[in-house]
Amino acid sequence: MKRLIALGSALLLLAIVAAWWANSRQPKPIVLIPTLTGKPEYCLTCHSDLPEISKSHPIKTFGCVICHGGEALALNADLAHSTMRGGANPSDLSVVQESCGGSSCHSGTAEQNNNHIQRVLTSVQATYAGAITNILYTYGAEGDLTARFGIRAVADAQVTTSTGVPALQAFDPAGASNPAIQKFAVNCLFCHLNAQPLPGPQFDRLSGCAACHTPGIGSLPPGQIHKLTTAIPYTQCNTCHNRGNYDLRAMAFVPRSDQPQAADRVQNYYQPIAQFTKCEYELDCIDCHTRTEAMGDGDIHSNETQIQYIQCRTCHGTPTQLPSTKMLTDPNDIAFRQAQLNPVVDLELGQTVIVTDKGEPMWNTRVLPDGTYQLVGKATGQVFTFRPVMGSGCTQNGIDQSSAYCHTCHAVQR
Amino acid sequence: MSNLSRRDLFKLITTALLAISGALGLGALFRFLDYQTDPPLKTAFDIGLAEDYPAGSRSLIAEVPALLIHDQNGFSALSLVCTHLGCTIAQNGTGFACPCHGSRYDADGNVLRGPAQKPLRHLRVEVGSDQHVILHTD
Amino acid sequence: MRPTFFHHLHPPTIPARQARWRYTLGAGGTAVFLMLVLGATGALEMFYYIPTPEQAALSIQTISYHVPFGALVRNVHFWAAQLLLIVMGVHLVRVVFTGSYAPPRRFNYLLGLGLFVCAILLDFTGYILRWDQGIGWALVVGTNLIKTIPWIGSPLYLVLTGGSQPGPPTLIRFYTWHIFGLALCAMVLMVWHAFRVRRDGGIAVPPPHLRVDQARINRNELVRREVLAMLLTGAALILFAAFMPAPIAQPITDISAIRGEARAPWFFLWVQQMLKWGDPFIWGVLAPLLVLLMLALIPYILPNPAERELGRWFPASGRPAQIAAAVIALLIIVLTIFGSLPGS
16 A cells, blocks of 8 residues: 555656646747737747838837737637637728727728728729629619629718719629629629638738738738738739739639739730830839829729829820929928838928829929939839920820820830 | 565655655746736836926926926936835925825935935936937836 | 544544445545645636636636646646546445435435535536636526526526626626635535535444454555545646646627537536427426436435445345436436537
């Protein structure tokens, strides 16, 4: 019996030593107490190798949980990740309000122009209203081209433009009798910022803000890119806008099978008949297309043409008119904030920049003393100089000035 | 080995094993209890722009608590925590008085009357490049 | 030396035949040890556990992941609680199968049964204290079952949850029941039960003149056996706890949006299985109460074993009781197995 008790004691000691050993094997928790929340989070225990997401979101201030959600205290990967907002993409529009919104952040300010989340939710890139409307109209389900449906229901309390509509219902193909509309609903509602992304990790984060502001996100597995930027290269736009072509007869989307090659941009575009001038394939998309065009103006529009207004003449003017310009005299001008977020130019008070029809400063341009203009690539920092049309040999009349007319002479051979 | 000593040996082994187990258990118990759940106390306080505290001013900063003094030598700060047992002292005439046990300090923080024995602590004051005044309590 | 409670429980000698493992299975003693372990680890958990809906699951995460040896303490508490129900079940079955419930032990049998009920309620309330997605449905279903009782259902629900749906008052009530109300009951019953064991003449044995084997063991031997059982149980618990974590899930943030585990805790799987058969009051409340009543009535309505047959397994004169207990145990085990099958 005494021997058994000695043995039992040995077993107990063994168990306690094993418990100490198991305890010492626990990962050493790395705590982070972001100044914004003041609550400890332990994500860095495993994720200390991630780069800072952007200059505007330092981890010491924001931490991880305020954007990503998740269980801040858990050291078990499954539990820690179980409540993450939007899974791999906290900026998915279904959760964006909690992740990126808030009055100090990207929504909720009184000024409509600053409520980026509402702007994106109402923009054609999110609603897909143009395509839905056109299909319904073409197949006779609707009598005009005014949008009534989006991928999800959305409303705008403050219509400010003549083409804005107050609200869209969620498009529900259940009532549609036409098989083409049914097919459209099955095959074509995956892209666009507010859609349920296609299955597969490469599509997980191609919705919401990340679709544009996290370049490279579609091409790499989750977790490899941790970045938010306003310097969006054309390659990121191409992730969606050069992904393939529509087949209207089959009412399907045909993804391209060839791999687009960055070196040969103009040949690479999915539509063989599309025409481009040199600047359209040498610059990045965002060098010309402004944030209002891309993210909307806060109104719900029926199609893309109602919100796309940058034309060749925005920068080049017409044979009879120089492009609109504006001298930056207000230190609170949005141009300075944009230049600070993407510091490719040293913008100074008193500089003159080109402005769009809607009065937005093209903050990456400037008027040079000799009457020519300069544009700095927002994603590349590359400097371009260009001349106005006025004073050149261009004989195009002053009324027909959309880019299609310019392409007649200036498009490159593809 | 005789029967008796053999029994003693087992007893000894058992006692030793249980003693080690007990010691390890007590160690684990101590480590279990010795864990801080709340985040460490704040030691740096940003109290706003330096221009809000003009020369010659003596400003009470309640959240620290401290008295920020701006005189000809620049900024300095006195902790308003009594050096006796940690109560927050209140201004009393030109000096300070502790409500708990009646310690008195003069305007520079020197002890006028016990039971406190040490003068008030001077806090480190830092004016950052953005002209914000930071008080450090560590 | 004045006899102490310890001496009361450990008389100078006891019959050797009935002190053997293969007779007692060591179940009663192990149950006492487990209850002591549960008290100690539970007290330690109270240093960190915060009984509010916002903080409960988070404080358990703190215990499990951050407090040194916190996971060990919580896991020992968890495994000891699970083991306690099994050990108590074994003890109950042993008592019936050996006929030990016969007078004068009838009352102590009821005390033991009360202790068992206390332990089940302690397990359930402790389970609810996690306040995470894993327990959400058990909480909703368990409390809604009370509502189905005619007449007193609604007031009883209020007594239990402190509101019209599970919320902050529910958690604090379950907490108080767990650490105080039920724990106190269990402690009183445990001491009383142990005290009565001796008062009723120790482990059931035939009267001296009918004993086959007159050998006895002394107090020291008994204590040694108990120590050995404690050492082995303790070692097993610690090993289990060090490598098998207790379940944990995401905190409940909205009681009306529970999306976790829909299965009852294992000790109520048999009730959950019966609930699929129909009326929740009949199958979820009456049936378990009936099982309890039948167990309680065994010493009172079924024939008691003869004196000379005491102190051994399966006395012929206790056959009806043995069969009744076996049928109940088998039913519960089968229902539990069915309830645990995936997709059930």
